[in-house]
Amino acid sequence: MKAIRVHAPGGPESMKLEEMPAPTPAAGQAQVKLEACGVNYIDVYFRTGAYKATLPLTPGMEGAGTVTAVGPGVSDVKVGDRVAWSGIIGSYSQMHVVPSDRLVALPSKLTFKDGAAAMLQGLTAHYLVTSTWPVKKGETVLVQAAAGGMGLLLCQMAKMRGATVIGTVSTEEKAALARAAGADHVILYTKQDFEPEVKRLTGGRGVDVVYDGVGASTFDKGLNCLRPRGLMALFGAASGPVPPLDLQRLNAGGSLFVTRPSLNHHIATRHELMHRSNELLGWISEGKVKLRVDHQFPLEQTTEAHRQLEGRKTTGKILLIP
Ligand code: NDP
Numbered sequence: 202m203k204a205i206r207v208h209a210p211g212g213p214e215s216m217k218l219e220e221m222p223a224p225t226p227a228a229g230q231a232q233v234k235l236e237a238c239g240v241n242y243i244d245v246y247f248r249t250g251a252y253k254a255t256l257p258l259t260p261g262m263e264g265a266g267t268v269t270a271v272g273p274g275v276s277d278v279k280v281g282d283r284v285a286w287s288g289i290i291g292s293y294s295q296m297h298v299v300p301s302d303r304l305v306a307l308p309s310k311l312t313f314k315d316g317a318a319a320m321l322q323g324l325t326a327h328y329l330v331t332s333t334w335p336v337k338k339g340e341t342v343l344v345q346a347a348a349g350g351m352g353l354l355l356c357q358m359a360k361m362r363g364a365t366v367i368g369t370v371s372t373e374e375k376a377a378l379a380r381a382a383g384a385d386h387v388i389l390y391t392k393q394d395f396e397p398e399v400k401r402l403t404g405g406r407g408v409d410v411v412y413d414g415v416g417a418s419t420f421d422k423g424l425n426c427l428r429p430r431g432l433m434a435l436f437g438a439a440s441g442p443v444p445p446l447d448l449q450r451l452n453a454g455g456s457l458f459v460t461r462p463s464l465n466h467h468i469a470t471r472h473e474l475m476h477r478s479n480e481l482l483g484w485i486s487e488g489k490v491k492l493r494v495d496h497q498f499p500l501e502q503t504t505e506a507h508r509q510l511e512g513r514k515t516t517g518k519i520l521l522i523p
Contacts, residue, residue, distance in 0.1 A: 210250030226272035236313035239263035261292030265316030282349030339365030348375035429455030493517030
């Protein structure tokens, strides 16, 4: 089988397509033939070494495919099942082994591409709007990079829960996508300072919650956009990591809250994984949440997929087809 390998941390070119033996499932694992792999920003952090992993490394945390073999003791899935997962590194590959209790059955209405597009960003958007800050009707939320993979899902889910959504994006094309996903107001933060614009849009009050996966370039101004006792949910660092924060800044800003959440802490148990997946895949099956797969590449072109992601050239979901 073929898989992407990184032997030393580096740029997109550090990812090579290599021939490898197919992995065999150990106890509690299932072997899956992948039909689609999701590309996520976390794959960039692993590739560059910002997140540590044993080398050589096969990046990729998300995929969907068919179970081809199971190890001893596996009873929750069987050969032939259509499944999807997130949070299991090594997914940029034609075959993968995944702990069977991390696999989610794909509903019949959903394709493999839907599964690979939904899991990581969808479950993240789910926990951000239902658990990190359970968005309520009448609230106002700010979504940074609103046309990205995470952004489009956050706009839809916050809107579903009755919020007014303000999104930031870099281009007019992205603005149109954010609006179509439910953003009531879109700010081109490359052309306009988003902080005074958010203040204007909220009549000086500020937003209840900021969802920020951009990080370094938006964090500080994002804090200024919060109403007293609002929450900054910093969930990523596409523009680089946020420098250390003086906690007094939270007092000065109005008894603000800050959190830095991760998906793996929100699907740690089988129960929580299934609860969130059932709700998410249900919304997608019913058409309440729409996936946008805007970019697909064969595994051979993984380098190009990362170049476009880091170059802010992508919108919605990026898939690799192995
Ligand atoms: P996106 O599709 O959102 O791509 C990143 C976007 O960030 C770009 O398209 C761009 O949008 C914006 N951006 C702003 N500045 C920069 C910059 N300097 N370099 C690159 N991009 C920039 O990616 P994902 O949806 O995969 O991920 C979004 C964020 O969510 C990431 O930080 C990721 O780590 C995080 N994440 C966190 C999870 C968690 O549980 N904590 C789980 C999943 C994702 P624009 O051009 O409009 O500015």
